[in-house]
Amino acid sequence: MPDKVAQPLSLYVHLPWCLRRCPYCDFNAHAWRENLSELPEGRYLDALQADLEASLPKVWGRSVSTVFIGGGTPSLFSPDAIDRLLATIRARLRLAPDAEVTMEANPGTFEAQRFAAYAQAGVTRLSIGVQSFDDDALRVLGRVHDARQARAAIEEAARSFASFNIDLMYALPGQTLQGLRDDLASALAFEPPHLSLYHLTIEPGTPFAKRPPPLPDDDLSADMLALLGDTLGPAGFERYEVSAWARPGARCRHNLNYWEFGDYLGIGAGAHGKLSFHDRIVRETRLRQPQRYVDAALAASPIEEERIVSCDELPFEFMLNALRLTDGVPAASFAERTGLSTAAIARECAQAVERGLLEDDPLRIRATPLGLRFLNDLLELFLKNDNRR
Ligand code: SF4
Numbered sequence: 001m002p003d004k005v006a007q008p009l010s011l012y013v014h015l016p017w018c019l020r021r022c023p024y025c026d027f028n029a030h031a032w033r034e035n036l037s038e039l040p041e042g043r044y045l046d047a048l049q050a051d052l053e054a055s056l057p058k059v060w061g062r063s064v065s066t067v068f069i070g071g072g073t074p075s076l077f078s079p080d081a082i083d084r085l086l087a088t089i090r091a092r093l094r095l096a097p098d099a100e101v102t103m104e105a106n107p108g109t110f111e112a113q114r115f116a117a118y119a120q121a122g123v124t125r126l127s128i129g130v131q132s133f134d135d136d137a138l139r140v141l142g143r144v145h146d147a148r149q150a151r152a153a154i155e156e157a158a159r160s161f162a163s164f165n166i167d168l169m170y171a172l173p174g175q176t177l178q179g180l181r182d183d184l185a186s187a188l189a190f191e192p193p194h195l196s197l198y199h200l201t202i203e204p205g206t207p208f209a210k211r212p213p214p215l216p217d218d219d220l221s222a223d224m225l226a227l228l229g230d231t232l233g234p235a236g237f238e239r240y241e242v243s244a245w246a247r248p249g250a251r252c253r254h255n256l257n258y259w260e261f262g263d264y265l266g267i268g269a270g271a272h273g274k275l276s277f278h279d280r281i282v283r284e285t286r287l288r289q290p291q292r293y294v295d296a297a298l299a300a301s302p303i304e305e306e307r308i309v310s311c312d313e314l315p316f317e318f319m320l321n322a323l324r325l326t327d328g329v330p331a332a333s334f335a336e337r338t339g340l341s342t343a344a345i346a347r348e349c350a351q352a353v354e355r356g357l358l359e360d361d362p363l364r365i366r367a368t369p370l371g372l373r374f375l376n377d378l379l380e381l382f383l384k385n386d387n388r389r
Contacts, residue, residue, distance in 0.1 A: 008257050054301075100253045115160040126160070130150045184231045259322060263275050
């Protein structure tokens with residue numbers, strides 16, 4: 001089994017409210033107004049504190065290298081609330097001196113002075129959910145902000161944070177190549193250190209799944225992906241993960257830890273965690289519904305499900321993350337992070353190499369460009385793994 005102390009540890013904090021739900025969203029996000037009167041932010045912070053305190057024995061002695069405050073829309077929380085949250089974390093966990101502390105923000109909740117106050121509280125990196133600079137597209141996506149608000153939010157983020165990310169989506173309903181070109185040009189005008197570019201997908205159970213909007217076909221989607229490379233490469237960005245592009249030195253360390261199969265503690269409604277112990281790797285999920293989560297956390301039992309990841313599941317789980325990275329990971333990290341021998345995946349790796357999906361490199365586990373394009377086919381090889389040990 002992996003040496004837990006040697007593994008990097010991250011902390012994820014989920015703040016599960018949004019002004020309203022977007023029709024494509026399947027995250028654990030709840031409409032803010034419905035809950036505001038019953039569940040003020042102070043009580044939610046009390047619950048997070050109780051959750052963290054109950055979790056401490058699981059991460060005792062370990063240093064935390066990154067924190068990610070995600071949602072939902074964390075920027076609905078006041079700077080004072082974020083200040084209290086980070087003080088709670090710092091008082092209970094050993095935060096590395098150079099820890100990356102990311103917070104998600106949406107332009108619809110933007111007030112100019114808030115971003116500087118978040119930075120003052122200790123947030124080092126802001127991730128802004130812009131999605132598009134086209135007002136018509138934003139309306140179809142059900143976003144609460146417009147392009148003018150998005151621009152104002154990015155300008156303020158650039159003033160307040162050394163590092164920030166802009167989230168954009170592509171293959172939007174009715175989007176053309178020129179429309180995407182315009183969105184990229186708008187984003188690049190702010191010289192962001194990091195861009196996340198997500199292909200819009202229709203998730204089961206969402207309003208978009210019930211009434212699908214007209215989406216670009218596969219050929220146009222492929223042309224859009226090619227356009228990202230043609231535009232962002234010359235602008236100084238490297239695609240280091242399926243959806244993540246960064247300038248040198250600006251990769252998101254928190255997300256890298258997920259993809260490199262590191263450990264993370266997740267607190268907050270519906271948060272997921274993955275923690276290694278000397279004899280097992282455990283995944284845990286908190287209760288999703290905010291009120292139930294708060295009541296349970298204050299009674300020291302916010303966990304809905306806790307399960308040991310079996311040895312049979314570990315190769316797929318590792319690959320599901322590692323193969324998203326365009327550089328892959330050192331081959332030795334498979335044994336370090338899973339506690340299994342590389343022999344456990346030798347046959348599947350050989351098959352993937354033969355099919356041109358995996359690089360033939362004994363020192364790295366890395367998808368070929370073809371493997372990255374057909375990632376599901378590549379992953380399927382490891383899903384079927386029967387790991388004879
Ligand atoms: S703002 Fe983000 S988290 Fe909230 S509903 Fe929209 S997509 Fe979901």
